[in-house]
Amino acid sequence: MRPYTCPTCGQMVFFDDTACTACDTDLGFRPESREVSAVGSRDRRCANHDEIGCSWLVAEADEELCRSCRLTRTRPPAGDAAMTLAWAEAEQAKRMLLWQALGLGLDIEGATFDLKSGDVEPVITGHADGVITIDVREADDVVRTRMRERMGEPYRTMLGHFRHEIGHYLWMTLVDGTDHLAGFREVFGDETTDYAEALEAHYGSPDPEGWQDGYVSVYATAHPWEDFAETLAHYLHIRDTLETAGSFGLSVDGAHEALQPAGDVPTSRAAVDRMAIEDLVERWLPLTYALNAVNRSMGRPPLYPFVLAPAVIAKLGWVHELVTDTS
Known part of the structure; x- marks a missing residue:
């Protein structure tokens, strides 16, 4: 989640801020341009602004709610x-x-x-x-x-829930009935297996032995749909966190060889889109090692408590190609 700049005083602000804490300028997010700007007399806030603090502005004259709330x-x-x-x-x-x-x-x-x-x-x-x-x-x-x-x-x-569930939606819109379906089955398995029976078996059985070698989470083992949704959610975690780190100029340089970065963290969508998933993971892992250690220092659990085995990285690579091909 990259930071923005207050258009009045230059203070760092974020896309969900409704006012600058330094100069009290009223702020609003314009989803069409993905920019934060001062709210002018002709701008219209989302109808949910007063009740839940929605910061997004409404572009269409006949709409009451913003693109997200509607x-x-x-x-x-x-x-x-x-x-x-x-x-x-x-x-x-x-x-x-x-x-x-x-x-x-x-x-x-x-x-x-x-x-x-x-x-x-x-x-x-x-x-x-x-x-x-x-x-x-x-x-x-x-x-x-x-x-x-x-x-x-x-x-x-909560954000993890939204990213996981949107993975199911994107499977429906980007994979099902498209040329990507055959590749999906090669990587994730046959999604036509009975979903209800698969979930019942998952919740009624102990964790599969060695699941970490092929899946990003235990839940991903339940069914190919869940494997895809979990993998896509992690892909979104990785891309957003790398963008945030890059926008703050964060780099990880440590004495341990595992903390030697493979290169600068990319800050633009185009740069990430051109990268192979292996290059992204090489930048991701040192960052997670450092952030996990920082959390432990504060008495908190690891920020990213997952292991990315080669088979999982291959699944992330398939999702990476899907997203960059269809977006």
């Missing part, structure tokens, strides 16, 4: 402060997802989002025919930690 079909009931806060955090994660998709040239604006609360009705986070359902309760750290421990996951975030 993708939400269902929101939690109004009137409950805790649910409104959870909804606001879920929308912020969705804006981050859309911000990245816009930068990558990925069209995800055909997706529909149901942001519901399990405190009101039963909610299962998932994707079905272009509809992505998210339980906003997981914006609460306690709820999310409980779910992470129950599911045996080392990493679980």
Whole structure:
């Protein structure tokens, strides 16, 4: 998530800021240009600005909601402060997802989002025919930690949910019924195997022995669809984090040979698109080693608690080619 600059005073700001902390200039994000600018008298804020702090501006004269908020079909009931806060955090994660998709040239604006609360009705986070359902309760750290421990996951975030579920949507729009399907099956397996039976077997069995050799997570072993969604989510994690590091000029130079970078962290989409996945991973791994160590120094768990085996890197490479070919 690269930083922006306040157009009035030059203070560092971010795409979701609604005002500059240094000079109080009202700020808004313009998704069409992916730029943050001062809000002028002719600009229109998203109708969700007052309730959940949405920073995005509305370009179309006949629209009330911004490009991100109008993708939400269902929101939690109004009137409950805790649910409104959870909804606001879920929308912020969705804006981050859309911000990245816009930068990558990925069209995800055909997706529909149901942001519901399990405190009101039963909610299962998932994707079905272009509809992505998210339980906003997981914006609460306690709820999310409980779910992470129950599911045996080392990493679980609201943004991670959105990136995983959009992976299912992108499989539907970029892979299914296209020339990419045969290649997908070679790399990830036959997706026509019964999905419900696969999930039942996954949750009813111990973790497959040696799963780390071929999958980025245990959940990825459940079915080729989940393998693809998990891999794509990690690909989006990697690209966004590398862009953030590059925009801040971060480099990792250490005495240990594992911390010797393979080159500068790329800062532009075009530069990353031209790179082979092996080159990206060579820049990614030293950064994760350093960031994991920093987290441990603060008494926190590793920022990126995953191992990228050669087979996983090959899957990331397939996703990299898919994204750069179709975006």
